[in-house]
Amino acid sequence: MIDEKKVSSSKDFEVTRGYAYYVFLLLFLLYLFNYVDRMVIASLFPYLKADWGLTDTQCGWFASIVTLMMTVFVFPVSLLIDRWSRKKAIAIMGILWGFASAACAVTSNFIQLIFARSFVGIGEAAFTSGGHAMIAAYFPEEKRATMNGFFTAAIPMGTAIGVILGGVIAETLGWRYAFGIMAIPGIIVAVLFFWVKDYKTVAIMKKAQTDTGLLHVKMKPLDIAKEFLHTPSVLFTYLGYVGNTFVTTALMTWLPSYYHRVDNLPMDKAGMKTAVVFLLAIVGAPIGGLVIDKLRKRWLNARMSIPALTSLLAGLFVFIGFFFFVGTPQYIFLLLFGFFAPMFAAGGSAVTQDVVHPGLRAFSYSLAQFFMMALGYTLSPIFVGAISDRYDLLTAFQFLPLFALLGAIAFFIGSFYYVRDLHKVERVVLKEEAKK
DSSP states (O other): OOOTTBOOSSSSSOOBHHHHHHHHHHHHHHHHHHHHHHHGGGGGHHHHHHHHOOOHHHHHHHHHHHHHHHHHHHHHHHHHHHHTOHHHHHHHHHHHHHHHHHHGGGOOSHHHHHHHHHHHHHHHTTHHHHHHHHHHHHSOGGGHHHHHHHHHTHHHHHHHHHHHHHHHHHHHTOHHHHHHHHHHHHHHHHHHGGGSOOBOOOOOEEEEEETTEEEEEEOOHHHHHHHHHTOHHHHHHHHHHHHHHHHHHHHHHHHHHHHHHHSOOOHHHHHHHHHHHHHTHHHHHHHHHHHHHHHHTTOTTHHHHHHHHHHHHHHHHHHHHHHHOOHHHHHHHHHHHHHHTTHHHHHHHHHHHHTSOGGGHHHHHHHHHHHHIIIIITHHHHHHHHHHHHSOHHHHHTTHHHHHHHHHHHHHHHTTTHHHHHHTOOOOOOOBOOOO
16 A cells, blocks of 8 residues: 555655655656757758758757767766766756757857767766656656656657747747757756755665575676676567657657658748647657556556557558658648657656666666667667658658567567566665765
């Protein structure tokens, strides 16, 4: 039974329900502004192409450099989060990416903007790892997918705000103002994290047979590697993330340009049309989490089997839309995609926390980030831009269902290992970090 006034997942790290949701709100807002700062660039491509004479491939790099730097820094930063302090690391990262985003406003060529955008990526590295680790600590296991679903809803909201306001500000004030204005709210929220409660860093221990009997000993790097290599469900979850994020990142980045070229819409209207597709995830992501947690009471592997189904449906809608329709019918199938596409993340992110040692939760999600950033976020905009330069955007989009199918297959195979992996995880009681 869950205490009416407590929602924490352990007796030693207890907070009131209201405080838990307050911290969740801060995490949600910072994740929201994370995507605002990351995706504002998508609505500015035509202005940058006109001012600097850039190609689609070069514009794709403005999106990809962020995730490339996140990929490079995700492991060291996630280890810092797990071994030092989640709240301090999150605060510092938020401030860094906010100022880096503002710096984009004063760039004057391709190289300078790439350099500034790279620091946006460094600042955003492993923020979600720390966020999911804190959610796992603040809320009980049976609500983990639900809260992760609400957390994931920040992605479409941030994307929509970045794309819509970026286009509106660029049309009215100029594209440089879009970078500066969008950076301010995230910096403010990041500062507030210095004062939230955090749990004491968990020692990474394992059971080992010694001369004196069965004892807990500190894990070595090889032990940590074995922890993940011997957990197939989490490895297939990482692969599932790759397939799904490749598709969503491609469409987030290039749909505004697609509607600008195909429908001759100005970028503010093209951004609005794109935003509606991804705003449906505000409903889809939480519903996915709620459904997964509800079904998990009957089928324990629902946190992987349901993402397998929703990944398949999302890919099917993209396939039908771009192969068989244009105009309004195509847009209807993209709206269906927007509703189902984020549902995988609620279950997937919960799996990354469920089946690993509590002292490795941030690191576990950072592995998901590493693979989806290296193979999904980073490659996707460049892949679409390169095919568009050779053929057109429609042809590039027609490749995307294959990646959704990859994600569905990965989650489906992983679902057969989830229950076994869950039962072998050692339970650890979290304790509140000492006040200084």
